[in-house]
Amino acid sequence: MSFPRVFALAMLFSAGLVHAETHDSIMLGDAKAGEAKTAVCGACHGVDGNSADAMYPKLAGQNESYTVRQLIQFKSGKRMNPIMMPFASTLSEQDMHDVGAFFATKQASPGQTDDAYVERGQELFRAGDSKLGVPACMACHGPSGRGMAGAAYPQLAGQWADYITAKFTEWRSGTTWGDDEHAKIMPDIAKRLSDQDIAALASYVQGLHEVQTAAK
Known part of the structure; x- marks a missing residue:
């Protein structure tokens, strides 16, 4: 999938960011x-x-x-x-x-971001890298990493950095999860990222979490 195609898809879904993160989940189950x-x-x-x-x-x-x-x-x-x-x-x-x-209905436990990865991780997550042809992660996964329930894009906030790194490695080697548009996006993006970029992104999303305030 070409970068223009990937970028266009990311921008399309980013239009629903506020709606997606305000309405945490579209639930049909019990x-x-x-x-x-x-x-x-x-x-x-x-x-x-x-x-x-x-x-x-x-x-x-x-x-x-x-x-x-x-x-x-x-x-x-x-x-x-x-x-x-x-x-x-x-x-x-x-x-x-x-x-x-x-x-x-459960809440992901908060993780931590390695200080050495904050700057690059935040750059990739929030702005992407046009030189690499990588769109901002938050375009599909939301500014706080909560994902997009309506479009079935996953929550990343608090996810283990080791798990994220493993998935990026699989995608970069050509592994896909199905044959729909969702499955075609991440392998193409992963191939554009260096090991250092993947480590930075994985650490950054591990540290993403919402601040919980006590009820008054």
Whole structure:
């Protein structure tokens, strides 16, 4: 996919940033029903969606539509993962929505950004790099990294830097998650980034989180 195509897609979705981050999730599932259905997920992802091991992604706060989309990809075999595919194969679409709804009600635990990566990470996330042909990450993932529920773009805020780095490495090697427009965007972007840029972005999004204020 050419940079103009990638950039155009990013700009198209950026028009809905405020709406997407104001309305945290478009939910069709039943979070209460999903709680029982996520019991097996807790072994890797944590009972509340905050995994203890950085090789497994945090699911807490992830928008339902993205979670459902990935489970469908696992079940169909379009996204290959030997751990997830057997679990996804047993789920109905309603199960997927219920699981997604449950994790969407949780809050991702805050991470930290390495000071050495703040400047470059922030530049790439908020402005992109026109010389490299890389659009701003926030165009699709939102200014606070909460993602776009309506467009099924994932929350990145608080995600483990190790996990983000691993996914960028896969995309740069040509791995895709399906054959739709979403799947074609990240591999092309990843190929334009150096190891240092990937490390900076991964560290930066790990440290993104919303400040929580105590209720009065």
